[in-house]
Amino acid sequence: MNKRCFVQLAGLSIAHRILPNWLWARPTAPNHDDKRKVIIVTFGGGVRYSETFAPEGLRNIPALAALQPKGLFFKTCANSGVLSHFNSTASIVTGNWQRVDDFGFQPPASPTLFEYYRKQTGAGPTDAWAIATNKSFSSMGAGSHRDLGLPFGANVVLPKQLLLEAVGEVIRKKPEMGVASRENVLRQLEGILNEGYEGVGWTIFKAGRQLDQSVRNTLTRGLIEYIHGPESPTSGDELTFFITREVMREFGPRLILVNFWDMDVAHWGSYSLYLQAITRTDRLTGMLWEEVQSNPHYKDKTTFLVLPELGRDGDINASNGFLNHRSGDPSCRNVWLLALGAGIQPGQSDRPIQHVDVAATGAAALGARMREIAGTPIREILV
Amino acid sequence: MPPSPHPSSTIQALIEKGVFDRLPLTFSTYCFDQIKEWELLFEAERVYFERLFGLLGRSEQELVDELFAPLRAVEQKMGVTEKVFPKRVFTLDQVDFLNRSQYYPEWRRVVADIFSRLNPLLDEEIARAGRPRLVIVMCPAELPVGPDRMWMRFKKQGRMIRIDLGTSDDEDFLAKLLTGAKRRAQQKTLPELYAAQKATSPHDAWIVDAGGAVSALAVTSPSGLVKLSYEALQRYRTRLMTQVDQLLKTQDIRGPRQLGAKLKELRVLPTENEIASDPVLAEFVRSVLLSGNGTLLINNTFVEWATVQSVRRAKPSVAVVSFGVRNKIKPFSSLLIYTEQETTTPVPTQADALGSYVDLEMLNYYVWTEFEKYPEYRRNTVYYFVGEGMDEMLVLAPPDFPLLKAESPVSLTHLFEMARDWMQL
Numbered sequence: 134m135n136k137r138c139f140v141q142l143a144g145l146s147i148a149h150r151i152l153p154n155w156l157w158a159r160p161t162a163p164n165h166d167d168k169r170k171v172i173i174v175t176f177g178g179g180v181r182y183s184e185t186f187a188p189e190g191l192r193n194i195p196a197l198a199a200l201q202p203k204g205l206f207f208k209t210c211a212n213s214g215v216l217s218h219f220n221s222t223a224s225i226v227t228g229n230w231q232r233v234d235d236f237g238f239q240p241p242a243s244p245t246l247f248e249y250y251r252k253q254t255g256a257g258p259t260d261a262w263a264i265a266t267n268k269s270f271s272s273m274g275a276g277s278h279r280d281l282g283l284p285f286g287a288n289v290v291l292p293k294q295l296l297l298e299a300v301g302e303v304i305r306k307k308p309e310m311g312v313a314s315r316e317n318v319l320r321q322l323e324g325i326l327n328e329g330y331e332g333v334g335w336t337i338f339k340a341g342r343q344l345d346q347s348v349r350n351t352l353t354r355g356l357i358e359y360i361h362g363p364e365s366p367t368s369g370d371e372l373t374f375f376i377t378r379e380v381m382r383e384f385g386p387r388l389i390l391v392n393f394w395d396m397d398v399a400h401w402g403s404y405s406l407y408l409q410a411i412t413r414t415d416r417l418t419g420m421l422w423e424e425v426q427s428n429p430h431y432k433d434k435t436t437f438l439v440l441p442e443l444g445r446d447g448d449i450n451a452s453n454g455f456l457n458h459r460s461g462d463p464s465c466r467n468v469w470l471l472a473l474g475a476g477i478q479p480g481q482s483d484r485p486i487q488h489v490d491v492a493a494t495g496a497a498a499l500g501a502r503m504r505e506i507a508g509t510p511i512r513e514i515l516v
Numbered sequence: 517m518p519p520s521p522h523p524s525s526t527i528q529a530l531i532e533k534g535v536f537d538r539l540p541l542t543f544s545t546y547c548f549d550q551i552k553e554w555e556l557l558f559e560a561e562r563v564y565f566e567r568l569f570g571l572l573g574r575s576e577q578e579l580v581d582e583l584f585a586p587l588r589a590v591e592q593k594m595g596v597t598e599k600v601f602p603k604r605v606f607t608l609d610q611v612d613f614l615n616r617s618q619y620y621p622e623w624r625r626v627v628a629d630i631f632s633r634l635n636p637l638l639d640e641e642i643a644r645a646g647r648p649r650l651v652i653v654m655c656p657a658e659l660p661v662g663p664d665r666m667w668m669r670f671k672k673q674g675r676m677i678r679i680d681l682g683t684s685d686d687e688d689f690l691a692k693l694l695t696g697a698k699r700r701a702q703q704k705t706l707p708e709l710y711a712a713q714k715a716t717s718p719h720d721a722w723i724v725d726a727g728g729a730v731s732a733l734a735v736t737s738p739s740g741l742v743k744l745s746y747e748a749l750q751r752y753r754t755r756l757m758t759q760v761d762q763l764l765k766t767q768d769i770r771g772p773r774q775l776g777a778k779l780k781e782l783r784v785l786p787t788e789n790e791i792a793s794d795p796v797l798a799e800f801v802r803s804v805l806l807s808g809n810g811t812l813l814i815n816n817t818f819v820e821w822a823t824v825q826s827v828r829r830a831k832p833s834v835a836v837v838s839f840g841v842r843n844k845i846k847p848f849s850s851l852l853i854y855t856e857q858e859t860t861t862p863v864p865t866q867a868d869a870l871g872s873y874v875d876l877e878m879l880n881y882y883v884w885t886e887f888e889k890y891p892e893y894r895r896n897t898v899y900y901f902v903g904e905g906m907d908e909m910l911v912l913a914p915p916d917f918p919l920l921k922a923e924s925p926v927s928l929t930h931l932f933e934m935a936r937d938w939m940q941l
Contacts, residue, residue: 234612400809401809401814402814402875404874404875406871448881453824453882
């Protein structure tokens with residue numbers, strides 16, 4: 134089986150596992166219409182200006198630096214909310230500053246862009262996705278408003294969790310085998326597939342537990358092929374990229390949130406690992422943009438927004454510089470946004486915008502309108 | 517019931533006088549939490565709290581009220597009450613409450629303003645009692661760059677000094693720098709000399725070592741000397757990783773808050789490291805290793821964080837900080853923060869010399885800036901930033917330090933002597 138073949142089969146088989154049974158009563162052809170699509174990519178985990186669009190940081194982001202002249206670059210996109218990962222990204226997708234549990238144990242306190250979009254446009258469940266490396270984002274797809282909520286939420290996929298569980302199992306059961314042995318990991322993945330996806334991240338919608346043996350085998354082979362193949366991943370963000378691309382190819386959704394997160398390795402105190410993660414995220418973001426450009430269902434009709442979830446502490450007078458992101462200093466709060474795609478006039482804007490403006494902008498691009506939100510649509514993007 | 521602290525008689529008198537009760541809730545609760553385990557505080561911390569609350573206690577109440585009025589106003593907006601902030605109880609719940617408040621940035625600003633008014637008064641006392649201090653920060657020989665690429669972030673603040681390396685100096689570089697003699701002479705290191713002659717507290721001269729080379733040079737154990745080695749803590753680190761991993765797998769721990777309570781119990785054992793006999797140090801190391809950053813996994817993160825914490829808390833007079841080369845991180849190991857990489861993966865461990873260089877450029881800078889944040893060190897401290905085997909070093913020092921005037925290369929022994937003289941040993 135070649136890779137493309139797997140991709141098609143795997144995508145469909147994934148759908149069986151992550152979508153609710155009721156969905157399958159409806160036709161689920163990929164969304165190949167000509168309507169505007171929105172992809173929001175976050176440099177999750179947090180990154181500072183000094184390692185990205187500051188003059189000394191450009192070398193870490195060659196892909197975005199090359200894309201910047203093609204897009205509209207907002208020099209100041211402020212995160213005025215809680216400087217934790219879940220609250221920051223939840224603010225981006227709800228348009229309101231979120232102040233819920235920092236670790237993802239509560240859903241966003243107000244409805245998300247996903248819900249408004251789906252309810253107001255009648256879009257189906259495969260039309261809105263959140264794909265996140267951060268494994269605490271399982272409830273990022275919907276708030277708990279009684280008129281909206283999960284029935285209108287996004288499919289949330291946590292690709293890293295899949296491998297985490299597998300690796301953990303290998304260690305627990307056969308410590309002598311070693312985590313990096315791909316064969317061991319893959320054998321374990323097969324075991325996990327037999328047990329069902331719920332515990333390994335593909336969980337927001339209750340999927341049916343019955344999985345056809347041939348589909349299970351196909352998916353297992355697909356994972357084996359992916360891990361052994363030329364794109365063999367070494368990090369969670371690479372897996373997130375792979376899943377995002379497959380979702381785009383198989384379902385063609387109009388709304389996707391992609392949360393990269395590897396750069397939060399900065400907490401480990403290794404500046405070089407932090408820089409490597411930034412460069413990897415930059416590369417993957419560039420590859421996603423290439424996918425947009427090469428996929429006829431996205432090319433010339435996609436608004437592609439890239440922004441850091443938050444910054445990180447500054448080097449001076451902060452608790453511990455790049456390691457953390459809680460000081461609230463300008464290095465934590467003031468980041469940037471790069472808008473690419475359909476109809477966007479290239480340039481740079483000095484007009485300060487905020488994280489909460491992203492949801493309003495996405496909604497407007499998709500023909501929806503969010504109610505009672507703090508953010509306002511970024512008019513320069515909606516031309 | 518909140519734990520009853522057993523602070524000094526000075527603090528106890530201030531508590532009884534009602535000093536804490538007259539302060540805004542968030543401030544007094546936080547401070548009370550800091551002193552509740554008085555017996556686990558370093559001497560410098562105890563002195564700081566006595567001075568801080570002594571100052572507040574002897575100040576006119578009107579002035580204190582005026583100082584804290586903005587904080588009371590913010591607390592009111594935040595909805596701080598004794599229900600959410602029970603007197604003298606400060607846990608992650610209270611941290612969480614503050615973090616999630618929309619007024620948190622304002623709260624931080626107001627607290628910073630309060631300290632910006634208090635600190636000059638406290639700093640003045642410190643500055644008056646200033647005395648010489650010495651900090652030596654060493655990088656490993658394996659770094660793939662020369663001294664011209666070292667300490668780029670702050671070398672303009674000091675002066676590069678050429679070192680006259682003799683033929684046997686490769687082998688005895690550390691020994692000559694720290695003892696003034698070859699290793700086999702087994703002379704005392706600068707921290708040992710200081711601890712034996714001048715230490716003003718049980719934790720006044722520190723060696724923080726990624727490996728064991730520097731620690732091994734210190735052959736005596738005078739009171740006042742602290743030796744921390746990431747390598748020597750391996751048994752404790754391994755046990756911590758195993759136990760945390762087990763906790764996460766076997767117990768219903770929903771998140772960091774619940775985990776934190778369990779981690780408090782994981783103290784170092786006497787069989788694991790000699791610091792177990794010193795409760796203050798044992799708690800210090802536990803907290804450094806379980807702070808949630810990479811101190812368990814990465815030697816240089818441990819060295820940096822332990823140093824930064826020692827500066828904040830213990831204010832050592834002499835510090836020798838020795839970084840190493842960290843290992844490469846194995847694929848997907850970022851998923852396994854509490855798993856011992858050496859034993860769970862067959863991928864051979866490889867040193868990452870280039871990555872270590874990039875890391876140390878930042879960590880050296882952070883170490884220096886941390887020392888310089890405190891009045892104890894400003895204008896009193898000689899800093900040697902040294903690369904093992906390198907023939908140039910960076911010196912930052914008060915203008916009267918003789919080395920700054922050196923015109924020709926200086927031998928390692930002479931560097932030792934100048935540091936020893938600076939500390940009047």
